[in-house]
Amino acid sequence: MTKFALISGRGMGLMHGRNFNNHPDTEMLAVVEMDEKLLATASAEFGVPGYTSVEEMLAKQDPELVVMIVNETRRIPPLKQLLSAGKSVFTEKPLCGLEGQFRVQESDASVAAPAIKQWRESGLKFGIDYNYRFFQHFQMLNRDATEGALGEIKFLRARAHFNCWSHVIDQILWTMGRPEWVSAVGDPSKDGPWTRSIRIRWSNGVYGQLDGTNLWGYDDHPLRVMIVGDKAYGEARGLDGWYRRSKADSWPGNVEELWEKAGERAEYEDSFVRMTDGVIKAMHEDKPFPADGEAAWNELVFEAAVHRSCRNDGAIVKLDEVDADAMQSA
Ligand SMILES: NC(=O)c1ccc[n+]([C@@H]2O[C@H](COP(=O)([O-])OP(=O)(O)OC[C@H]3O[C@@H](n4cnc5c(N)ncnc54)[C@H](O)[C@@H]3O)[C@@H](O)[C@H]2O)c1
Secondary structure, eight states: OEEEEEEOOSHHHHHHHHHHHHSTTEEEEEEEOSSHHHHHHHHHHHTSOEESSHHHHHHHOOOSEEEEOOOGGGOHHHHHHHHHTTOEEEEOSSSOOTTOTTSOOHHHHHHHHHHHHHHHHHOOOEEEOOGGGGOHHHHHHHHHHHSSTTOSEEEEEEEEEGGGHHHHHHHHHHHHOOOSEEEEEOOTTSSSOOOEEEEEEOTTSOEEEEEEESSSOTTSOSEEEEEEESSEEEEEETTTTEEEEEETTOOTTOEEEEEEOOSTTHHHHHHHHHHHHHHHHHHHHTOOOSSBHHHHHHHHHHHHHHHHHHHTTTOOEEHHHHHHHHHHTO
16 A cells, blocks of 8 residues: 655646546545645545645644655756655656746756755655656557667657647657757747757667657647557557557558557546556656656756757757756756
């Protein structure tokens, strides 16, 4: 039985709270919510004590795991507080974005670096909700790219609406590994989300291209990732479930596999439940969470490198250098 506490009495937090509470191998101990009205409602729904601060909850309860569903603008201080108290933590994405998830910047990596350092030294479990790893179509793409069905990988092409931005980056890094460098154009000095066009290169010579904007795409598969190999290419699309693998350099009709799931956002809803199960299994088996702190950090380093490149007219920016610079101050 994993004893856990939930931080948040609002939308996403309640959804995660219900998924963790409904899991057969968990016991919910408490809910934390600074808004007293939301706290009363959540505490009544789950039938557990409610606290208005993390300090108060830690003084009165002893959860092994804290499901901390607060916004990226205010995630790092409670994360550090919980790690200091010896708690494992599951949280949402991106790890840090003081101006919100559509405007993650290099300074956000510096803010988050001390928490990552603390987690690496703690021996605790920490993970992030890259729930798209539990979409069946992205698992098919991952399988085909990593188990050889595509042959030797040559190229990656992806695009996403910003609502799916952290996830598309995680998908690319999960399947292809952390790239060596990025070169990106876009104007981060403007207010609001800044449209970005990113070239990516991995140390094995593979190239990729990722475009992000909030101006198009949510009505037409809000994210698409295509990986092209010398034997075949695979493409996974959207929140509803679509995957196709076709022979490389082929005419129409050479489809090797086509998988489609009916029902709008069907994979999306299910993926949260599958992630919850993955987190609880990892607690019980003493394994890293399905997407751990390294995955969270790699997304942030990628975003920081893109930001640095955009501020320098598309200059090539090495991720290892951005990582080292952010960690230096930690
Ligand atoms: N994985 C996905 O597909 C997906 C989809 C939608 C949203 N998200 C992510 O989910 C997150 C949702 O966060 P949010 O905007 O609901 O967070 P929020 O900051 O509004 O916090 C949620 C609630 O927790 C309370 N709270 C926050 N910090 C607290 C603290 N230290 N102590 C006590 N109470 C505290 C707030 O009062 C609030 O009611 C975002 O980061 C978003 O990116 C992920």
